[in-house]
Amino acid sequence: MKNIVIGRYIPGNSFLYSLDPRTKILALLILMIGVFVIDHIMHMVYAIAIIFLVLLLGKISIKRIYLGLRPLLFLLIFTFTFQIIFNRHGELLFEETLYYSPVSIALAAAIGIFWFFTKRFIKFRLLYFLMTLLAIGTVLSLTLFPGTFATGRFAVYEEGLFMALFIMLRLIIIVTLSTMLTMTTKPTDLNLGLEQILAPLKILRINAEEIAMIISISLRYIPTLLDEANKIMLAQASRGVDFEEGKMKEKVVQIVSLLVPMFIISFKRSDDLANAMEARSFAPGRPRTRLHVLTWKRLDSCVLALSFLLLVTAILSRVLL
Amino acid sequence: MAIKFERVSFQYTSMDNKGYLALADINLSINKTGEFITLIGETGSGKSTLAQHMNALLQPTEGRVHIFGITVDDKTKKQRKIKLNPIRKQVGLVFQFPEYQLFEETVEKDIMFGPKNFGVSTEEAAKRAEKMIEVVGLDASYLKRSPFNLSGGEKKRVSIAGILAMEPEILILDEPTSGLDPIGRNALLDVFYNIHTELDKTVIIITHDMNTVYEYAKRVMVMREGVLVYDGDPVALFSKSNIDRWNLDVPDILGLTRDLEAKFDYKFTEPPRSRKALFKALEGMLK
Numbered sequence: 001m002k003n004i005v006i007g008r009y010i011p012g013n014s015f016l017y018s019l020d021p022r023t024k025i026l027a028l029l030i031l032m033i034g035v036f037v038i039d040h041i042m043h044m045v046y047a048i049a050i051i052f053l054v055l056l057l058g059k060i061s062i063k064r065i066y067l068g069l070r071p072l073l074f075l076l077i078f079t080f081t082f083q084i085i086f087n088r089h090g091e092l093l094f095e096e097t098l099y100y101s102p103v104s105i106a107l108a109a110a111i112g113i114f115w116f117f118t119k120r121f122i123k124f125r126l127l128y129f130l131m132t133l134l135a136i137g138t139v140l141s142l143t144l145f146p147g148t149f150a151t152g153r154f155a156v157y158e159e160g161l162f163m164a165l166f167i168m169l170r171l172i173i174i175v176t177l178s179t180m181l182t183m184t185t186k187p188t189d190l191n192l193g194l195e196q197i198l199a200p201l202k203i204l205r206i207n208a209e210e211i212a213m214i215i216s217i218s219l220r221y222i223p224t225l226l227d228e229a230n231k232i233m234l235a236q237a238s239r240g241v242d243f244e245e246g247k248m249k250e251k252v253v254q255i256v257s258l259l260v261p262m263f264i265i266s267f268k269r270s271d272d273l274a275n276a277m278e279a280r281s282f283a284p285g286r287p288r289t290r291l292h293v294l295t296w297k298r299l300d301s302c303v304l305a306l307s308f309l310l311l312v313t314a315i316l317s318r319v320l321l
Numbered sequence: 322m323a324i325k326f327e328r329v330s331f332q333y334t335s336m337d338n339k340g341y342l343a344l345a346d347i348n349l350s351i352n353k354t355g356e357f358i359t360l361i362g363e364t365g366s367g368k369s370t371l372a373q374h375m376n377a378l379l380q381p382t383e384g385r386v387h388i389f390g391i392t393v394d395d396k397t398k399k400q401r402k403i404k405l406n407p408i409r410k411q412v413g414l415v416f417q418f419p420e421y422q423l424f425e426e427t428v429e430k431d432i433m434f435g436p437k438n439f440g441v442s443t444e445e446a447a448k449r450a451e452k453m454i455e456v457v458g459l460d461a462s463y464l465k466r467s468p469f470n471l472s473g474g475e476k477k478r479v480s481i482a483g484i485l486a487m488e489p490e491i492l493i494l495d496e497p498t499s500g501l502d503p504i505g506r507n508a509l510l511d512v513f514y515n516i517h518t519e520l521d522k523t524v525i526i527i528t529h530d531m532n533t534v535y536e537y538a539k540r541v542m543v544m545r546e547g548v549l550v551y552d553g554d555p556v557a558l559f560s561k562s563n564i565d566r567w568n569l570d571v572p573d574i575l576g577l578t579r580d581l582e583a584k585f586d587y588k589f590t591e592p593p594r595s596r597k598a599l600f601k602a603l604e605g606m607l608k
């Protein structure tokens with residue numbers, strides 16, 4: 001719970017911290033578009049290398065980025081396997097016939113069950129999971145067992161493998177970029193930056209100030225809500241809720257006992273916040289002056305120009321290569 | 322020895338990787354029966370953190386806590402060999418902020434929630450709810466109300482009833498009387514005192530009220546910046562030097578008796594610790 005990094009500002013100092021928030025938001029947008037423009041896996045690898053360099057220059061530890069990615073691990077693995085199994089274009093890289101017989105299916109199931117009960121004792125769970133999958137695959141590909149009633153085919157194609165890697169890298173880059181933005185920008189600065197970037201939308205009768213406020217308040221309250229959830233879990237644990245264990249029915253009760261107080265507290269919090277804002281004469285839509293005024297520095301222009309350059313490179317590489 | 326802390330330290334982990342040391346090298350032990358302990362200390366000194374170690378909600382990052390024969394240390398949770406849940410039946414902890422735990426539709430169901438989690442039958446749990454709501458000073462009409470429409474003090478009482486209904490061996494209350502009116506506060510303190518005397522259970526109360534400490538407690542612990550700086554007799558705690566050293570408030574009765582002693586150049590053989598005791602002492606003299 002505590003390790004969720006998305007949306008959390010972490011104090012520090014490096015060039016990323018001294019950039020204007022507008023620069024960072026725009027650069028994020030430009031680079032994201034760039035990442036979507038890229039269509040070749042090698043270019044994606046270059047992109048990752050560049051991100052890596054920025055992380056190094058910005059003195060952001062890789063571990064933090066990893067922590068930010070961890071909640072998405074499941075999604076990453078899912079898209080990866082999906083691509084590998086279902087994308088059947090390009091050259092055939094690997095093929096294996098699977099024989100379904102009562103014995104092999106029982107064995108595979110046994111391995112699965114064994115994994116399910118032993119996974120909690122293993123430190124490297126992901127590795128263990130992959131090894132289990134490998135073991136199941138191996139068992140199914142053996143021809144030893146009698147009574148085969150069906151056969152299947154497991155094949156990995158070049159394109160499938162590349163696409164899988166490609167999508168994974170793209171996801172990683174996007175999350176890394178966003179984490180870098182929220183990690184190095186104070187919520188208030190982020191708010192201000194967004195507001196000014198969205199200001200031209202006034203022509204469309206969209207109130208950018210309000211949107212920026214909504215976004216930044218939401219970001220601001222993510223860690224608070226997590227802390228709150230932690231406290232509620234402790235309070236319920238002291239009334240005998242065992243969040244670690246439980247059957248399906250108990251799980252439902254556990255979740256309800258956590259969610260209901262969460263909602264109540266959130267509503268109360270938003271009420272309090274609204275009152276506090278009103279008590280300080282905040283009126284939505286009315287012009288406000290600023291305590292901190294954003295200043296555009298040469299570094300900002302440089303970073304923005306560089307981002308543009310990268311985007312152009314990405315476009316060119318797609319068109320020309 | 323029901324609870325025993327052995328060199329316990331606890332560090333809150335925070336995002337910037339600089340942990341916050343909330344408990345530092347704590348040693349203490351608490352008996353299963355016959356203790357009435359108050360735990361005091363400044364805001365942020367680690368009282369709630371300490372209390373949450375007493376029923377294994379938190380596990381020490383260093384050292385060991387023994388609770389009813391179960392040893393809890395930093396590896397306990399990872400290994401998942403020991404079930405921590407039963408400990409919470411034996412050591413009941415009422416949280417400082419009750420809004421964190423109310424969630425059922427009615428007060429009655431909320432009070433029954435704890436006991437039912439520990440395998441008490443629905444009828445028995447309902448019976449306990451009925452009894453406990455009275456014990457904490459609300460009447461039976463509250464049982465059918467929604468816990469969310471209660472006042473802060475009422476919520477507090479309901480959350481206390483919810484823990485009492487679990488019938489724990491040891492009862493820990495984190496600032497149970499904050500936000501209550503003076504009469505309600507004294508009534509509730511009497512309830513805890515009665516639980517202590519009649520059922521001979523150990524009760525631990527976290528409080529900022531020195532009068533509570535002086536009148537009720539047999540033993541007092543003082544926390545300061547994560548360190549347990551005093552553990553012992555409440556009367557000795559309020560000696561002049563300690564008051565200066567730890568910035569303590571002087572209990573009303575103690576201030577009064579000291580003034581009386583100074584004014585009339587008299588020495589109480591046994592300094593009275595409550596209003597009643599003071600009156601009794603004066604009664605003899607005035608007659």
Ligand SMILES: Nc1ncnc2c1ncn2[C@@H]1O[C@H](COP(=O)(O)OP(=O)(O)OP(=O)(O)O)[C@@H](O)[C@H]1O
Binds near residue numbers: 362
């Ligand atoms: N979840 C948490 N994460 C990080 N630090 C925490 C957390 N909870 C408490 N702390 C810190 O640990 C210290 C001790 O907190 P604790 O709640 O135990 O204090 P307390 O003595 O109960 O104070 P109070 O009288 O205000 O209730 C505080 O300085 C607090 O900032």
Ligand SMILES: [Mg+2]
Binds near residue numbers: 368369370417495
């Ligand atoms: Mg506290």
